[in-house]
Amino acid sequence: MSHILALESSTEKCSVAVWVNGHLRxxxxxxxxxxxxxxxxxxxxxxxxxxSLGQLDAVAYGQGPGSxxxxxxxxxxxxxxxFGLGIPTLPVSSLMALAAGTNARQVLAVxxxxxxxxxxxxxxxxxxxxxxxxxxxxxxxxxxxxxxxxGASWHLxxxxxxxxxxxxxxxxxxxxxxxxxxxxxHASQVAEIGAGLLGRGQGLPPEEATPVYLRxxxxxxxxxxxxx
Amino acid sequence: MLVLGIETxxxxxxxxxxxxxxxxxxxxxxxxxxxxxxxxxxxxxxxxRDHVRYLLPLIHRVLHQAGQSLSSLNAIxxxxxxxxxxxxxxxxxxxxxxxxxxxxxxxxxxxxEGHLLSPLLSDQRPEFPFVALLVSGGHTQFMSVSGLGQYxxxxxxxxxxxxxxxxxxxxxxxxxxxxxxxxxxxxxxGDPTRFSLPRPMMHSPDLNMSxxxxxxxxxxxxxxxxESQRPHIAASFEQAVSDLLCHKAIRALSATQMKHLVVAGGxxxxxRLRRELCSLxxxxxxxxxxxxxxxxxxxxxxxxxxxxxxxxxxDLTDHQRSFSIHPRWSLEEYARSWGD
Ligand SMILES: Nc1ncnc2c1ncn2[C@@H]1O[C@H](COP(=O)(O)OP(=O)(O)OP(=O)(O)O)[C@@H](O)[C@H]1O
Ligand SMILES: [Mg+2]
Numbered sequence: 001m002s003h004i005l006a007l008e009s010s011t012e013k014c015s016v017a018v019w020v021n022g023h024l025r026x027x028x029x030x031x032x033x034x035x036x037x038x039x040x041x042x043x044x045x046x047x048x049x050x051x052s053l054g055q056l057d058a059v060a061y062g063q064g065p066g067s068x069x070x071x072x073x074x075x076x077x078x079x080x081x082x083f084g085l086g087i088p089t090l091p092v093s094s095l096m097a098l099a100a101g102t103n104a105r106q107v108l109a110v111x112x113x114x115x116x117x118x119x120x121x122x123x124x125x126x127x128x129x130x131x132x133x134x135x136x137x138x139x140x141x142x143x144x145x146x147x148x149x150x151g152a153s154w155h156l157x158x159x160x161x162x163x164x165x166x167x168x169x170x171x172x173x174x175x176x177x178x179x180x181x182x183x184x185x186h187a188s189q190v191a192e193i194g195a196g197l198l199g200r201g202q203g204l205p206p207e208e209a210t211p212v213y214l215r216x217x218x219x220x221x222x223x224x225x226x227x228x
Numbered sequence: 229m230l231v232l233g234i235e236t237x238x239x240x241x242x243x244x245x246x247x248x249x250x251x252x253x254x255x256x257x258x259x260x261x262x263x264x265x266x267x268x269x270x271x272x273x274x275x276x277r278d279h280v281r282y283l284l285p286l287i288h289r290v291l292h293q294a295g296q297s298l299s300s301l302n303a304i305x306x307x308x309x310x311x312x313x314x315x316x317x318x319x320x321x322x323x324x325x326x327x328x329x330x331x332x333x334x335x336x337x338x339x340x341e342g343h344l345l346s347p348l349l350s351d352q353r354p355e356f357p358f359v360a361l362l363v364s365g366g367h368t369q370f371m372s373v374s375g376l377g378q379y380x381x382x383x384x385x386x387x388x389x390x391x392x393x394x395x396x397x398x399x400x401x402x403x404x405x406x407x408x409x410x411x412x413x414x415x416x417x418g419d420p421t422r423f424s425l426p427r428p429m430m431h432s433p434d435l436n437m438s439x440x441x442x443x444x445x446x447x448x449x450x451x452x453x454x455e456s457q458r459p460h461i462a463a464s465f466e467q468a469v470s471d472l473l474c475h476k477a478i479r480a481l482s483a484t485q486m487k488h489l490v491v492a493g494g495x496x497x498x499x500r501l502r503r504e505l506c507s508l509x510x511x512x513x514x515x516x517x518x519x520x521x522x523x524x525x526x527x528x529x530x531x532x533x534x535x536x537x538x539x540x541x542x543d544l545t546d547h548q549r550s551f552s553i554h555p556r557w558s559l560e561e562y563a564r565s566w567g568d
Contacts, residue, residue: 035317036552039324053329068273069314072280076321079284084298084329207284211277219271 002057004198005042005081006191007074009034010066010094011111011159016041017187018049019195024188025049035073042077053085058203060090060194062097062185064212065119065136066111071211079206088203090194093136093212095121098158100130100189102180106152110160110168111185113138118160119214120144124152129196138214141167157183229539230296232287232304233532236279236319237311237339238365239270242528243286245294246536252349253294255529258282265405276314283322290528301332305535308336309554309562310366316553324551335535336551338562342530344373346519347490349533354490354517359480363473363501364493364525365391365406370435370480371559373490376537377568379559382480383435390469390495393439397446397465401458411462412498418463420500423449425468430475435483437476442468470501474508481514490517497524538566 004019014037015028027045029037046053061078064071071094082089099107099121111119118141122134133148141164147154154172156165157180165179197203220228229249235242244255260278264270291297306323309316320336327334344360357374359382368385388396391408398407403414425445428438442465449461477489489509495501496518506516523529554562 033552035321038321039328039551043328068276069317072276072314072318073321076280076283076318077325079280080322080325080327081329083284083287084326207288211280213277218273219267221266222268223266225268 002195002198003051003055004058004060004090004191004194005056006060006187006194007038007042007078008062008094008097008185008187008190009038009070009074010062010064011070011184013184013186014038014041014070015187016045017191018045018051019191020049020051024191026186026188028186034070038073038077053081056085056087058082058088058090058194058198060092060190060197061209062094062187062190063091063210064094065113065138065214066094066185068213071213075209075211079209082206082209088198089206089209090197090203091209092190092193092197093121093132094185095119095136096123096130096132096193097185097189098183099123100193101183101186102155102157104155104180106133106150106154108154108156108161110156110158110164112159112163113215116140118164120160122148124150130193136212136214142171144168144171147172155180229302229536230300231532231536231539232290232301233528233530233535234283234304234306234319234323235342235526235528235531236283236315237307237309238315238526239264239275240526241279241282241286242526242531243283243290244528244532245290245296246529246532248536248540252529252533253296254290255527256286256289256293257527258286261406268405270312272312272314275312276318279315279318283318298330301330303327303333303335303535303539305335305337305531305538307339307342307531308551309339309557311339311555313553313555316555320551320553333539334551335538337531337534337538338557338559340367340559341562342534343492344371344379345534345537346492346523346530347517349523349529350517350520352517354488354515357486358488358490359477359484359486360490360492361473361477362493363390363491363495365389365395367493368437368439370476372484372486376541377563377566379563381559382483383437383476385437385439386429387438387440388443390439390473391493393442393469394495396443400443400447400450401462408494408498412466412500414459415462415466415500418459418461420463420467422457422460423464425464427468427472430472435476435480437472439469466498466500470498470504473501474504477505477509478512481509487513488515488517492519492524494525497521
């Protein structure tokens with residue numbers, strides 16, 4: 001038996017899930033103040049599932065990219081719980097979770113990164129497992145990296161895909177791409193992907209659990225300001 | 229009663245273990261000062277990123293240093309505000325989640341309560357009641373403290389905080405961020421009587437203070453004087469701040485009829501201020517206490533300590549396991565939340 005708790009708060013939808021041998025139970029909220037809802041959500045969910053925290057084998061979390069504060073929140077809560085319980089953490093890309101929430105087989109997961117940019121990753125379903133075909137990156141929608149040449153057709157999903165659909169289609173010369181609407185990274189997929197990681201022995205000690213931001217330049221140094 | 233304390237309100241990640249009987253067992257700090265110095269001030273997003281990286285390794289380290297394990301913790305105290313929202317969030321989330329996992333209480337502490345109580349961590353532990361002078365990067369206040377959670381504001385700065393004045397003045401003198409300690413080193417070789425700087429509001433009948441006019445005066449001096457005068461400018465500035473604070477301290481003690489002054493916050497590390505407060509107040513029968521210099525600036529020890537006192541007083545928040553951070557938070561509001 002393995003039990004996994006999963007947390008995802010990289011976008012305006014915040015969700016938690018428990019995975020008990022392939023069975024999922026979920027809870028979610030949307031809005032602004034995820035920090036106040038995440039932990040109570042975990043407690044409610046565990047109660048509903050009739051589980052105690054001590055029964056968990058690992059804590060999976062959506063590690064981003066996404067809202068800086070959101071990914072830090074999921075990461076911090078995963079760190080605290082896993083450290084206290086003496087179990088590993090399972091970092092899952094929020095873009096892969098977004099892709100895995102679709103029924104498609106080849107997905108471009110795109111989140112709005114603000115400032116006119118996007119977070120982008122390409123994923124494919126290969127032998128019942130989601131694989132990364134193009135590692136997550138931060139880019140301008142007008143100039144995304146070339147798509148991996150796979151032959152199969154692409155589905156686009158996520159806030160960035162919805163917002164920049166035609167620009168992206170142009171850049172990649174896609175004719176009538178399918179853009180799936182209204183999807184967000186969800187803890188259900190974080191749990192499923194996390195279960196795969198745990199099965200392969202890829203859990204990380206909580207102190208090595210980190211968020212993925214992709215945007216690293218967040219301020220100008222004194223020197224950079226003077227050069228301007 | 230063993231309490232883990234976590235401080236992440238600004239640019240220092242502080243973690244400590246305090247035991248009600250044995251005292252402070254371990255206290256570690258990761259300072260981000262060097263990183264933010266490249267930017268000329270604290271970059272909130274970078275501060276948060278560092279907290280989430282360093283917090284668990286620091287918790288490991290205090291446990292290791294004290295030879296304790298997670299299972300011996302009785303509570304976790306963390307800074308819930310005021311401070312930078314993103315930075316507070318990391319400490320609160322880790323603390324609340326860890327406490328949930330261990331099934332022990334988590335206590336959200338007010339950062340200034342931590343500072344206010346930090347002098348009680350010194351060897352000669354002052355007794356309540358006392359007047360507290362809190363002089364930090366964000367605050368300059370006189371407070372009457374009659375017990376845990378019994379705080380009333382007597383007066384405060386109407387503009388810049390004293391630490392902020394130190395930092396801005398240091399910047400004018402070409403010193404790098406954070407300027408307080410650098411300015412006071414420069415002042416050591418200067419003559420504090422060389423320039424007469426204004427002492428705004430020194431003689432106002434209340435306990436309020438003002439520091440922003442000082443930096444304007446310094447800026448004029450910097451323009452008109454050769455560079456060789458800078459140590460004297462620094463010393464004269466430091467003297468003016470010290471005079472202002474000493475003068476108001478005397479007034480605060482006589483207004484409250486208290487016999488004890490407790491100084492907390494980063495500027496409390498300033499040697500001139502320490503010397504002058506002692507030499508002016510002690511002859512008047514006033515005892516002056518400072519935290520150990522290391523505990524003047526942000527640290528985990530003061531949060532662990534405040535948490536331990538709260539725990540001992542039986543002040544336990546109902547185990548709600550939800551948490552809210554308070555980037556802006558008055559001590560009065562905080563005290564009410566404890567029912568003080
Ligand atoms: N030796 C010194 N002389 C003068 N000022 C100093 C000295 N050492 C530190 N400071 C000043 O103390 C301030 C930092 O103190 P502290 O860390 O207590 O403030 P803070 O935590 O930023 O503010 P707050 O607690 O009000 O939010 C800075 O302004 C710094 O320049
Ligand atoms: Mg402080």
